Amino acid sequence: MRGRSLGAFIGFGAALFALRPVGPVERVLGLVLLPVRVVAPLGTLSTPFAGTFDEPLDPETLAQEAVLSLQLERAVLRSAWPQHSTIPAGVVAIPGEVDARQGTKRDHIMVRVRDDASIRLDHPVVAGDVYVGRVERIPHRQPAPDNPGTFTRWMRRLKLASPPVRPPRNVVEVALITGASERVGGVVPKDQDGRSCRLVAGGLSPRNDRTWLAVHNPESRATRSGSVVVQEPFSRVNGFDSLAEGFLIGELKEEPYQREGESFQRPIIGIQPPVDFASGLNQVLVLTDGAAPTSGTAATSAATRAQREAAGATAVPVLESARWLSVRLFAYGDTAPWRSTARLHLGSRSGVRAGAAVVSGVRLAGRIARCDEAGSTVALVDDPGFEVDVLAQAISDPDSEPLVLGRIRSVGRARNVIRFEWRPEGGSLHGEWSARHADDDGVDVRLWTGSGLVATPRGLLLGTTRLPLELPPEESVYLDLVETGSVGEELFVHAGARERDLDSRGEGER
Numbered sequence: 079m080r081g082r083s084l085g086a087f088i089g090f091g092a093a094l095f096a097l098r099p100v101g102p103v104e105r106v107l108g109l110v111l112l113p114v115r116v117v118a119p120l121g122t123l124s125t126p127f128a129g130t131f132d133e134p135l136d137p138e139t140l141a142q143e144a145v146l147s148l149q150l151e152r153a154v155l156r157s158a159w160p161q162h163s164t165i166p167a168g169v170v171a172i173p174g175e176v177d178a179r180q181g182t183k184r185d186h187i188m189v190r191v192r193d194d195a196s197i198r199l200d201h202p203v204v205a206g207d208v209y210v211g212r213v214e215r216i217p218h219r220q221p222a223p224d225n226p227g228t229f230t231r232w233m234r235r236l237k238l239a240s241p242p243v244r245p246p247r248n249v250v251e252v253a254l255i256t257g258a259s260e261r262v263g264g265v266v267p268k269d270q271d272g273r274s275c276r277l278v279a280g281g282l283s284p285r286n287d288r289t290w291l292a293v294h295n296p297e298s299r300a301t302r303s304g305s306v307v308v309q310e311p312f313s314r315v316n317g318f319d320s321l322a323e324g325f326l327i328g329e330l331k332e333e334p335y336q337r338e339g340e341s342f343q344r345p346i347i348g349i350q351p352p353v354d355f356a357s358g359l360n361q362v363l364v365l366t367d368g369a370a371p372t373s374g375t376a377a378t379s380a381a382t383r384a385q386r387e388a389a390g391a392t393a394v395p396v397l398e399s400a401r402w403l404s405v406r407l408f409a410y411g412d413t414a415p416w417r418s419t420a421r422l423h424l425g426s427r428s429g430v431r432a433g434a435a436v437v438s439g440v441r442l443a444g445r446i447a448r449c450d451e452a453g454s455t456v457a458l459v460d461d462p463g464f465e466v467d468v469l470a471q472a473i474s475d476p477d478s479e480p481l482v483l484g485r486i487r488s489v490g491r492a493r494n495v496i497r498f499e500w501r502p503e504g505g506s507l508h509g510e511w512s513a514r515h516a517d518d519d520g521v522d523v524r525l526w527t528g529s530g531l532v533a534t535p536r537g538l539l540l541g542t543t544r545l546p547l548e549l550p551p552e553e554s555v556y557l558d559l560v561e562t563g564s565v566g567e568e569l570f571v572h573a574g575a576r577e578r579d580l581d582s583r584g585e586g587e588r
Contacts, residue, residue, distance in 0.1 A: 140439035144395060147440045147537040149476045150469065150526050152390030154536065157479045158361035159386035163207045163325050171363040172197065173389065175536070176529040177249060185257035185355075186214070187530070189362055194218075194248050196366045202308075202322035203252050205362045208353050209262065209308050209325040212318075213364060214253035217245035250364065255280055255291060255327070256355050262319055264327050265309040266301055275301035276309065279327050283348035285335050289355065290348030291328060302332040306349050321365040328352055352507065357467045357484040360529040360536060396440055396537035402570040403428060405436065408453075416490070418461040420444070424571060425453045434533040434572040442466070442527060442538040443569060454571075459540060460496045464488035467528040469536075470545060472515040474522070481511040481545075482528065486557065495558040496541065502549050512547050520544045525559065533572045 158173055165171055174189040191197070194216060201213045224242055226234065233239035253260055261280035269275055276297045283290035306327040310319035328349040335346040353359065409421035424430050426449045434446040436456045444458040445466070457464050465487045469480040486498040502508060515521045523545055527538040541559035549555060 143440050143539055144397070146471070146476055146524065147526065147539065148393055148395050150471050150480060151393040151396065151537050153471075153477060153479050154361050154469070155389040155393055156386050157206055158363050159389055160204070160207045160325070160382060161386070163204075165365070165382045165385075166321065166323060168367070169321050170196065170366045171385070172366060173392075174203075174250070174362050174364055176359045176362065185254045185260070187211075187252050187254065187359060188249055189252050189364070190249050191364065192248060194250055197250055197364055198318070198366070201318050201367075202325075202365045203362050204322055204325050204365060205353060205359055207326045208351070209255065209322050209327055210353065210355070210359065210362060211252045211254040211257075211260065213250050215251040217249060217251060218247050221245055252362075254355055255351075256282055256289070258282075261294065262308055262322075262327070263310040264306045266304040266306055266330055269298075269301040269304040269330070271300070273298065273301065275304075277301075277306070279306060279349055283346060285346050285348070288350075290331070290346075290350055293330070293347050293349060296347075301330065302347065304330050306330050318365070318367060321367060326352060354482060354484045357528070357530060358482040360469070360482065396535050397437075397570075400535055400575060401429075401573045402437070403430070403573045405569050405571045407569065416462060418458040418490070419447065420456050420458060422446075422454045422456055422569075422571065425449045425451055427451055429573040430454050430571055431533060433531065435527070435535065435538060436569055436571050437538055438569050440537065440539050442534075442540055445531075445534060446571065456571075460488060460491045462488060462490040466534070466540070467530050468525045468540060469528045470521075470523040470525055472521060472523055473542065474515060474517070476524075478515070480526070481508060481523075483525070484528075486525075489556070492558065495560050498557045498559060500555045500557055501553075502555065508545070508549060512545060516547055520546050525557075533574075535572065 155173065159171070172191050172193070174191040177188040177190040189203070197213060197216065199213055199216070202209060203211050203213065221244060222242060226241075230239055234241070255262060258281045261278050264277050264279045266275040266277070278294040279291050280294065281292040283292045306329070308319065308322045308325045308327060310323065328351040330347070331350050332345055332347045334343040336343045403424055406423045407420050408423055410419075422430075422436070430446060430449050432446050432448055436443045436445065442459060444456040444461070444464070447455045447457040449455070459466075465485055467485050468483045470483050471480045472478055483500055484502075486500045489497045489499055491497070512521050521544065522542065524542050525540040527534055527536055527540070529536045543557045543559050545557070546555065
């Protein structure tokens with residue numbers, strides 16, 4: 079009886095720790111179970127997909143792919159600068175890369191810039207010609223207080239717990255215009271009847287079948303279509319919305335919509351954004367208030383075009399943009415025969431963390447699914463459920479601006495290809511982009527990783543596929559990746575920022 083009570087107590091305690099893990103306890107258990115984690119993978123292997131690693135890659139092929147990756151990076155950097163809008167005179171644009179989503183805040187992104195000294199709260203953020211949000215927080219200026227209790231202090235003395243990591247410098251948190259409380263003034267310069275109409279945009283419209291921005295307080299209820307641009311003649315107190323004057327918000331649309339549970343349709347008006355806010359943001363500009371204007375509109379427009387063309391010159395090869403550790407594979411396969419995983423000899427002690435990219439050259443082999451003191455498990459790209467944000471680069475024109483596809487999900491191998499599921503978002507520019515690059519019934523493209531995934535940098539190659547010209551409405555599209563080939567014998571895992579990219583106090587990790 080006593081043994082049963084003890085077993086029930088241990089089981090109950092284990093269940094509590096599983097629901098809410100405690101860092102120090104997790105570390106102790108990890109050390110205790112270390113031998114099991116090393117031996118278990120060696121005895122329970124199933125290797126249906128191990129052929130991916132059979133043959134080494136040709137060095138010339140690796141070099142060519144590295145050049146293509148750099149071309150992609152240059153094109154992405156140029157895409158952050160506006161083509162049709164004009165950065166107002168006296169406004170300084172600071173480029174930034176979307177680093178990751180901010181935890182559970184779906185309407186927030188983290189943006190990494192070179193220097194955040196001139197950035198202030200409420201500075202507007204744009205992507206190309208599109209207004210996307212504003213700077214809401216600069217983490218290193220507002221660090222969370224550290225008030226450890228007695229138990230935590232005791233664990234720190236035993237080296238079983240650490241103080242909270244200080245927020246990295248040169249990272250800002252951006253609140254997207256899709257947030258429920260976000261608002262920006264806008265105007266329709268010319269509606270369907272040739273009239274102008276001022277309004278307020280922000281948040282999402284009530285329809286749940288697509289992403290539309292909500293419209294508030296339109297000047298005229300008769301306006302039902304037209305382009306909406308930012309117009310803030312009287313910016314809110316201490317705000318900077320007027321710095322983004324003239325940038326596009328989206329297209330005003332009105333359509334009948336029937337809510338679930340209702341037997342009738344009602345007209346819904348909203349703004350269709352030209353970007354995919356969920357996973358389509360890669361490179362942005364933070365517009366800051368600089369010196370007093372020194373030139374007219376024409377000069378500023380010319381300067382904007384010159385900055386756009388010069389942006390590509392700052393591109394850094396993906397393998398030089400972070401710290402990479404050479405890694406060995408010592409076990410293939412998974413206990414589940416339908417999974418495609420491998421075991422690496424480097425773990426958390428070496429700086430490896432969950433989500434880190436594993437590469438051969440610039441090819442993405444997979445991402446770290448979990449890691450411990452002894453090593454880590456990598457989910458390969460053909461592992462069912464493997465997800466990644468991607469960009470499509472036209473094979474016929476690798477210098478052109480890539481198409482943002484957003485999130486795709488692997489459904490596994492099918493013969494000699496890896497099949498991915500892609501559900502196009504409402505803001506996808508697929509039609510316009512495909513029309514420029516199409517031949518016959520589709521576009522041959524290379525798929526590369528985009529921004530926004532933790533420890534997986536932009537510009538890693540997944541493979542080649544063909545995009546169809548016509549997309550089925552509100553349905554998934556299946557893409558077959560070919561020419562992924564072998565990932566080779568020499569692999570590297572992402573291990574954070576380079577030493578020279580950290581600030582003087584050693585903060586920041588990419």
